[in-house]
Amino acid sequence: MVFDEIKEKTENIQDQAHAYFETSASYYKLWGFKVAMKSTTMILKFTLILLCFSMVLLFGSVAAALAIGTYYNSYAFGFLLIGGFYLVATFLLFLVKDKIIEGPILEKFSEIFFND
Template identity: 50%
Template sequence: MAFEKIKENTDELQDRAKEYIDANIAYYKLYGFKIAMKSTTLMLKLFLLGIMLVIVTLFFSIALALAIGYGLDNFAYGFLIVGGIYFVLAILVYYVQDKIVEGPILRTFSKMLFKKY
């Protein structure tokens, strides 16, 4: 009799442990899905914003090159000056790229992953 009671308690304990493990697995699957979706939508938003900024920059660059070209009476010089400005900016971005890109991305994803609920 005592052994049957112990066996029943052990079976119940095993069932409860299995339910607990299944619930944890379901929770972490859902949590992983949430993180994946947030990061995917963030990347998509940044991609679309980047495309819009490239288009705006392209048109402003052409307008600036034409304005400088009108001022110098030579459109080639205008485009060369604008190209030189972008070359200098590219060199500056190359030297500070880790501070610009790595830090904010780590901060954003750290907030997303380690948020306490």
């Protein structure tokens, strides 16, 4: 009698452990899918915004270079001035890239992975 009760309880514990592991595996699969989708959609939105901003920047730069060139009667000077502006801006971004770029991106992905 005692052995039958122990056998039944052991089988019950095994069934519960098996159900727990299956539930945990399903939970982590869903959690991984959620994190992957949030990351993918965030990257896609960022890429789309960057593409649109690049187009505005390109046409704005050409227009500014042509306007400066018309003012000084030298299109080459206008394009050279705009190119110099971008060179200075790139150098400044290189100096502060850790604070502006890496920090916020790391913070946002940390928020997605660890707070959900």
